[in-house]
Amino acid sequence: MNYSKIYYKIIENRKNNPANGYVERHHIVPKSLGGNNHSDNLVDLTAREHFICHALLTKMYSEGTPSYYKMIKAFFKCIRIF
Numbered sequence: 001m002n003y004s005k006i007y008y009k010i011i012e013n014r015k016n017n018p019a020n021g022y023v024e025r026h027h028i029v030p031k032s033l034g035g036n037n038h039s040d041n042l043v044d045l046t047a048r049e050h051f052i053c054h055a056l057l058t059k060m061y062s063e064g065t066p067s068y069y070k071m072i073k074a075f076f077k078c079i080r081i082f
Contacts, residue, residue, distance in 0.1 A: 003059040010053055014043050024050040030057065032070040054078040 011028055023044035029035030045053060054075040061068040 003056045007053055007056040007060065010049055011043055014045055019044060019046050022047065026050055026053060030074055032074060033067055051078060
């Protein structure tokens with residue numbers, strides 16, 4: 001399965017069709033992988049899309065690599081319960 005294709009399709013859809021209501025800010029290129037806070041690297045996603053994107057990011061990197069573990073950590077931060 002092409003996880004990157006699905007990830008970027010969600011991102012592009014949200015860039016072209018902003019969500020109404022509650023949204024969560026998402027770094028397209030994660031900060032832990034060299035992304036920044038510039039507006040072109042940020043997108044507002046619904047909570048469901050945000051969860052899915054973080055799950056996809058864990059699948060986009062090979063298990064055992066530093067990037068994979070960074071994405072696992074980001075995923076668990078995304079699903080934290082208050």
